[in-house]
Amino acid sequence: MPLISDSIGRVLGKRYRLVSALGTGASAHVFLAEDVSLGRRVAVKVLLPSLAQDPAFLKRFGAEARSVAALNHPHILQVFDWDADEPYLVLEYLQGGTLRDVLDRGFLLSPAQAARLGSQAAQGLAYAHARGLVHRDVKPANLLFDEEGRVRVADFGVARALAEAAWTEPAGAMVGTARYASPEQAQGLRVDGRADVYSLALVLYESLTGEVPFVADTTMGTLMARVGAALPRHPALGPLDDVLVRAAAPDAGSRLDAAGLAARLEAIGSALPSPRELPLQAPAGGEVRDLTMAPGSSQVFDFEAVEGRRPVSAVEAAGVGAGRRPVVAGRRPVSTGRRRRGWKVAALVVVALVVVALVATLELGVPPSHPVPRLAGQSVARVRRLVGADHFTLVVQPAVYSLTAPAGSVISQHPAPGVVQRQGTTVRVVPSKGLPPTPVPSLAGLDCATATAKLQAAHLKATCPALLAYSTTVPAGTVINWSYAGQVNAPSAPYGSTVDVAISEGKPPVPVPSVAADTSFTQAKQALAAVGLAAVQATESSTTVPAGQPVGTSPATGVAAASGSTVTVYVSTGPPLVTVPDVTGDTVPTATAAMKAAGLTVSNVYGPPGGHVFTTNPAAGQQVRKGSSVNLYTQ
Numbered sequence: 001m002p003l004i005s006d007s008i009g010r011v012l013g014k015r016y017r018l019v020s021a022l023g024t025g026a027s028a029h030v031f032l033a034e035d036v037s038l039g040r041r042v043a044v045k046v047l048l049p050s051l052a053q054d055p056a057f058l059k060r061f062g063a064e065a066r067s068v069a070a071l072n073h074p075h076i077l078q079v080f081d082w083d084a085d086e087p088y089l090v091l092e093y094l095q096g097g098t099l100r101d102v103l104d105r106g107f108l109l110s111p112a113q114a115a116r117l118g119s120q121a122a123q124g125l126a127y128a129h130a131r132g133l134v135h136r137d138v139k140p141a142n143l144l145f146d147e148e149g150r151v152r153v154a155d156f157g158v159a160r161a162l163a164e165a166a167w168t169e170p171a172g173a174m175v176g177t178a179r180y181a182s183p184e185q186a187q188g189l190r191v192d193g194r195a196d197v198y199s200l201a202l203v204l205y206e207s208l209t210g211e212v213p214f215v216a217d218t219t220m221g222t223l224m225a226r227v228g229a230a231l232p233r234h235p236a237l238g239p240l241d242d243v244l245v246r247a248a249a250p251d252a253g254s255r256l257d258a259a260g261l262a263a264r265l266e267a268i269g270s271a272l273p274s275p276r277e278l279p280l281q282a283p284a285g286g287e288v289r290d291l292t293m294a295p296g297s298s299q300v301f302d303f304e305a306v307e308g309r310r311p312v313s314a315v316e317a318a319g320v321g322a323g324r325r326p327v328v329a330g331r332r333p334v335s336t337g338r339r340r341r342g343w344k345v346a347a348l349v350v351v352a353l354v355v356v357a358l359v360a361t362l363e364l365g366v367p368p369s370h371p372v373p374r375l376a377g378q379s380v381a382r383v384r385r386l387v388g389a390d391h392f393t394l395v396v397q398p399a400v401y402s403l404t405a406p407a408g409s410v411i412s413q414h415p416a417p418g419v420v421q422r423q424g425t426t427v428r429v430v431p432s433k434g435l436p437p438t439p440v441p442s443l444a445g446l447d448c449a450t451a452t453a454k455l456q457a458a459h460l461k462a463t464c465p466a467l468l469a470y471s472t473t474v475p476a477g478t479v480i481n482w483s484y485a486g487q488v489n490a491p492s493a494p495y496g497s498t499v500d501v502a503i504s505e506g507k508p509p510v511p512v513p514s515v516a517a518d519t520s521f522t523q524a525k526q527a528l529a530a531v532g533l534a535a536v537q538a539t540e541s542s543t544t545v546p547a548g549q550p551v552g553t554s555p556a557t558g559v560a561a562a563s564g565s566t567v568t569v570y571v572s573t574g575p576p577l578v579t580v581p582d583v584t585g586d587t588v589p590t591a592t593a594a595m596k597a598a599g600l601t602v603s604n605v606y607g608p609p610g611g612h613v614f615t616t617n618p619a620a621g622q623q624v625r626k627g628s629s630v631n632l633y634t635q
Contacts, residue, residue: 075124096145122262129193239400245290407434435494466500476506507563607634
């Protein structure tokens with residue numbers, strides 16, 4: 001196989017001159033290169049020949065490279081270019097090193113530093129998740145720093161391409177570094193962005209405590225230790241304890257998403273003092289840990305990282321330890337018998353010193369010791385009593401937000417419960433400020449269902465409609481405003497709280513205006529339109545209102561009508577018509593009574609007054625206006 005140094009000076013794609021080797025891993029060689037077109041330094045990752053000969057991998061690699069190159073976020077390492085034929089990736093070159101470099105130098109992060117780093121990384125992950133990309137291998141070596149200490153998430157897309165290449169294991173094979181893998185990755189289940197959130201939570205845990213949780217003696221033991229297991233508590237987590245437990249929930253359905261984790265870490269960080277800058281340094285070159293193992297491995301994992309690292313002492317570095325004994329030049333080894341006698345003497349000396357120390361302690365009146373009580377979940381007032389009873393000194397640190405601990409109760413403590421300490425020892429506790437504030441999204445113009453869904457996406461609940469109200473400007477069925485704790489259009493509300501949403505019923509009803517009898521229908525229609533009402537015409541006879549003029553409306557004058565509704569305007573047709581009754585053969589008095597009953601009057605009687613009616617004028621059955629007069633003719 002060609003050496004990595006053999007490629008120095010080679011120009012890829014007629015543009016990228018390989019300047020020096022930065023290192024090699026199981027899937028690629030990494031070079032510092034010069035972009036001769038733009039005159040800038042870049043990092044080039046040239047994948048190994050075993051992968052370059054796999055058509056399935058090359059196809060997937062090209063698709064993933066295109067997707068990753070489209071990502072443009074300040075906390076994602078930028079992919080400038082790629083070639084799926086050779087194949088290689090051209091990446092942004094950063095000189096701040098990795099989080100792995102920081103941790104390997106023995107430096108642990110403060111809660112404020114971890115909150116800042118975690119929020120930035122989670123923002124980058126959330127951006128990628130929203131575009132359908134899952135990292136699958138979040139670990140300290142993939143969190144890079146620029147010269148100003150900002151975090152970039154690196155190696156998006158490569159893990160997925162490897163997972164679906166022809167040389168990978170059958171369905172269920174896992175991709176990623178085992179010590180940071182999620183429970184669903186350990187079980188070979190389908191993963192989404194919440195697997196990245198779990199891995200980031202373990203990275204932050206290690207950054208704060210120096211320990212990776214769930215690491216067992218074997219790879220499989222490491223993977224299975226986290227299935228169904230909650231993140232162990234640790235005093236070094238401080239105010240991040242609660243949010244990391246939520247981010248590393250064993251059930252993915254109960255886990256925070258990347259956006260939620262970023263928001264909570266940012267809220268916690270804003271409540272802490274400004275963190276000191278991390279001790280960054282440029283990468284020193286040499287071996288570069290890669291995402292994967294070589295083809296043919298039973299699982300695609302960084303197995304070497306599973307066993308964990310421990311600091312190597314100066315003696316071990318010199319070859320002393322691991323079953324080896326130092327040899328001092330010019331001296332012969334001491335015999336076994338002499339060594340045994342030496343150990344006995346040393347043991348007696350140690351016992352004597354312990355007895356002396358004990359006597360001195362009793363004589364000098366050194367304060368007695370007590371186990372530190374469990375304080376988490378207790379109110380600060382009760383904590384003062386518990387700590388005071390054992391004569392410890394209590395320091396209450398600034399309160400931080402919590403998703404689970406009520407306001408005023410203790411989230412974390414140091415020293416941990418059960419640790420034996422002398423009286424007078426300082427016990428520090430971090431109380432809860434209650435639920436963190438969550439930005440309330442704008443709901444303007446939304447209907448109830450959409451507003452409720454938008455609030456749920458922001459981890460808030462909705463009462464919709466909490467109020468129905470008329471509005472002259474907001475269409476019916478859409479949001480007028482929203483409120484929390486009496487504040488209209490509140491910009492934020494505590495996580496998980498309920499926001500009241502007011503919905504418009506449209507414009508308010510208006511009273512029907514009076515329509516004067518001496519107007520026309522056209523004038524009445526204009527008067528109704530002026531108040532937002534429509535008009536339709538109907539006719540009605542009237543003995544008092546001349547024909548063609550309005551008689552009245554429905555709804556009547558003064559009654560409230562829905563804005564935009566239609567009002568019926570009744571226009572007079574004059575007095576009503578009646579039918580002249582048939583009174584043939586009746587006497588004059590009888591005929592006169594019949595006419596009166598029909599709304600008519602008898603004006604003249606022609607013929608004998610005592611005779612009988614043989615005809616009328618107008619004639620029987622004819623339509624005449626009510627109140628008209630009729631002549632009777634008798635014989």
